[in-house]
Amino acid sequence: MQRQSAREDILFQPLRSNSIGFYLFCAFLLAIIGWAAYAYYIQLRDGLVVTGLRNYIFWGIYMTNFVFFIGISHAGTLISAILRVTGAEWRRPITRMAEAITLFALTIGAPMIIIDMGHPERLPNLLLYGRLQSPILWDLISVTTYIVGSLMYLYLPMVPDLAECRDRLTDAPNWKRFVYRVLSLGWRGNEEQKRRLERGVSIMAITIIPVAVSVHTVVSWIFGMTLRPGWHSTIFGPYFVVGAIFSGIAALLVAMAIFRRVYHLESYLQEKHFRYLGLLLLVMDVIYIYFTLSEYLTMAYGNEAADQGVMQMLFVGDFAPIFWTMILGGFVLPGLMLALPNLVKNPSPSSAPLLNLRPLAAAIALVVIALVTTAPGVGASADIQMATVTPVLRLIGIIAAIGGVFWVMLPFMQAHPIGTVVTASVLVNIGMWLKRYIIIVPTLYNPLIPIQNVPTEWAHYTPTWVEWSITAGAFASFILLYALFSKMFPIVSIWETSEQKPELPAGGGTRG
Amino acid sequence: MAQRFSRRQFIKLSALLAGGAASIGAARGQGLDDLVRAVADVADHRPAFRADAQTTGELIGPSGEPMSHAGTAAAVNGNHRWVMVIDLAKCDGCRECTKACDAMHYVPPGQEWIKVFENRDDQVAGSYWFPRPCMQCDNAPCAKVCPVGATFKREDGIVLVNQDRCIGCRYCIAACPYGARYFNWSEPPHTAEELAQPYSVELNYPHRKGVVEKCIFCPTHLEEGKLPACASACRMNALLFGDQVEDVVFNAAGELFSFSQLIRDKAGFRYMEELGTEPRVWYLPPRDRVYPAPQS
Known part of the structure; x- marks a missing residue:
């Protein structure tokens, strides 16, 4: 087997040397994490009173982060397992980075619930007195199973690469070589070892799929099992699973784009990988929009008294800006970005020089429309009829803005397919974070028994600096863990991509 | 009552299929039977964490064993509601x-x-x-969802909260x-x-x-x-x-x-x-x- 190729050297490069930029980046992330640790210390010292949470709105962005991170954890293991089981060969360069997202998203996401607890030091009570009737126990069982499973599923296919590191990175520091030697389990690459490895990976790939599905199902059931409007819904299990895969693919695409740029992985992560995953993202987007429509239309049409408050707040009330940003910016716009460039004919080459002006024109158009729709004159009418018409007008304005921007940007997007898919992915991730917020908070604004005789700030939720700091720390920790992982282990599977080598000529393979 | 019996059977079957969860129960010293009982309790619309009013006045946990709650009289007079x-x-x-x-x-x-x-x-x-x-x-929905049994139903009807737990x-x-x-x-x-x-x-x-x-x-x-x-x-x-x-x-x-x-x-x-x-x-x-x- 030809192993000393220049192409593979690219994969070892990040493991060999660290740039000054990398150290600065780590220092920056550590500073954020340190600040978050300070915020958490304040919270432990003074209690959860330092958050914006109170007795009515008692769960906020900690829970949002929990659901979000568990969601993007579906990036990896599930997607990689499905692609592996269905024999999609193009998956090979992306499985490792996908599976690593899973592990680190779970590592960061699961503790968000502990941060939300009034007595985190009593966590062992869940084992000492745990009750299987409580959905929180379902989560505990499911998430820990998933963490262990995804760790195994990440590790198993990495063994041949660890042996490769052991054999090739002989000038690495002693501790690193020790890690490679121990973790590679004496891999020699003989036929028997390969047979066993393939078998183990196949078993894990199939086993991990139901576990992954169970994880986001039981996360949704924390909400679904209560009697509250907006939560007590039978579709929550599948709705959350689809949302998790949706946001997971988007997170994976963002990670791919960053690694491709920073580690120069262009020969591994080709346009077709972004195109294929982009199409998968589009499919999940459409399914997610369908679920969202089913959920809200059923609630709005039946119009039960308990649901009315939530619906009103989402569609036209306090949460309307977040809700419509999520729907239009997080679901519809990315869907169009993923679909239209494939459907509309490519622009003629003669218009190419003007392409770079298009984003500027689009940005100006957006700002103008934003100013118009949010101008005080538009919404300030005291007329009751106007008050109901205005949100609709605004909605039309926003849709028109998106359409216009789209029309302007289309040729640009066709010229930059990877950038387009990645931008859509970023929008999806923002949208899905907002979606989790929209699921949790507006329901708490509408308890079954009315909010009376409390200070007005208790009936409203605004996250405090403590919550934002801890949130920033969670994201920074996730990025740091992921970056360190990519510095320690090859982020692209070497043995799996070299197996596929004949099918990877420059310019993109033909086999999917 | 035939209808209820068949539902119980169905629940047992579902619980058996959910064998993965049972291993966790087994690790805590509970068998599949306890899991079945726990699931059936919820499904039968009874309080998930209930006292056994027929017998001793002790609090009975999901595993069927008496529960103790530090600092309280766990056994109360079961003749009151x-x-x-x-x-x-x-x-x-x-x-x-x-x-x-x-x-x-x-x-x-x-x-x-x-x-x-x-x-x-x-x-x-x-x-x-x-x-x-x-x-x-x-x-009580609160006692049903409590992950650690800190809130529980006492057989005289009172729902208590153990702030130690x-x-x-x-x-x-x-x-x-x-x-x-x-x-x-x-x-x-x-x-x-x-x-x-x-x-x-x-x-x-x-x-x-x-x-x-x-x-x-x-x-x-x-x-x-x-x-x-x-x-x-x-x-x-x-x-x-x-x-x-x-x-x-x-x-x-x-x-x-x-x-x-x-x-x-x-x-x-x-x-x-x-x-x-x-x-x-x-x-x-x-x-x-x-x-x-x-x-x-």
Whole structure:
């Protein structure tokens, strides 16, 4: 087997040397994490009173982060397992980075619930007195199973690469070589070892799929099992699973784009990988929009008294800006970005020089429309009829803005397919974070028994600096863990991509 | 009953299929049978964490073994089923009940274990005062979701909270439809008398931050044969309290009524009956009110 190729050297490069930029980046992330640790210390010292949470709105962005991170954890293991089981060969360069997202998203996401607890030091009570009737126990069982499973599923296919590191990175520091030697389990690459490895990976790939599905199902059931409007819904299990895969693919695409740029992985992560995953993202987007429509239309049409408050707040009330940003910016716009460039004919080459002006024109158009729709004159009418018409007008304005921007940007997007898919992915991730917020908070604004005789700030939720700091720390920790992982282990599977080598000529393979 | 039997069979089958979860149960010293029983308990619409009223007066956990709760009399007299009746025709919204409760339990600021709402069922109907204690539900959603059994149903009907065990996840607050549960967001202000008492689940104090609290029907008063603090403070005699087993309720004036007859004659109801929580608090309709309605 030809192993000393220049192409593979690219994969070892990040493991060999660290740039000054990398150290600065780590220092920056550590500073954020340190600040978050300070915020958490304040919270432990003074209690959860330092958050914006109170007795009515008692769960906020900690829970949002929990659901979000568990969601993007579906990036990896599930997607990689499905692609592996269905024999999609193009998956090979992306499985490792996908599976690593899973592990680190779970590592960061699961503790968000502990941060939300009034007595985190009593966590062992869940084992000492745990009750299987409580959905929180379902989560505990499911998430820990998933963490262990995804760790195994990440590790198993990495063994041949660890042996490769052991054999090739002989000038690495002693501790690193020790890690490679121990973790590679004496891999020699003989036929028997390969047979066993393939078998183990196949078993894990199939086993991990139901576990992954169970994880986001039981996360949704924390909400679904209560009697509250907006939560007590039978579709929550599948709705959350689809949302998790949706946001997971988007997170994976963002990670791919960053690694491709920073580690120069262009020969591994080709346009077709972004195109294929982009199409998968589009499919999940459409399914997610369908679920969202089913959920809200059923609630709005039946119009039960308990649901009315939530619906009103989402569609036209306090949460309307977040809700419509999520729907239009997080679901519809990315869907169009993923679909239209494939459907509309490519622009003629003669218009190419003007392409770079298009984003500027689009940005100006957006700002103008934003100013118009949010101008005080538009919404300030005291007329009751106007008050109901205005949100609709605004909605039309926003849709028109998106359409216009789209029309302007289309040729640009066709010229930059990877950038387009990645931008859509970023929008999806923002949208899905907002979606989790929209699921949790507006329901708490509408308890079954009315909010009376409390200070007005208790009936409203605004996250405090403590919550934002801890949130920033969670994201920074996730990025740091992921970056360190990519510095320690090859982020692209070497043995799996070299197996596929004949099918990877420059310019993109033909086999999917 | 054939229908119920087949449902049980179905549940058993589902539980067997969910074999993965069973291994966790086994690791905790519980077999598949216990899991089946636990699942069946929930499905049979009984309180998930219930006392065994037929036998010893001990608290029985999901595994079938007696539970102990530090610092409390876990074994209580199973011959009582405490019940509260609130006559909405008499409540004038003076909130003496809330004040008496605050004094009795040193309730931290921001909490109202018995809270008086101004209810108006629709825009046309008149409004009325609506005191809301903890409903001490027989099918308590809070006890159902508690991951550690910190909140539990006692066989005399009272739902208690063990603040030594509560992890502060606030899932019970999410589950309670009545908003009866409160979280201590910060260290509550203390008084010397409060701190002088050793902690007990039957008192719910000394208070501390990071745990959930609520109305507990004043078990210490009941042991002494007294009404709960709210009921004895009600000058309108709107709060009645008693024992469903003996079928008797009293008001602050010491008047005695047959519980079943009172509920029947005055068409008593339970708040949000449709949710199936089976509260132990009954309301008498606000008909022929004897006070001026709230001005809201």
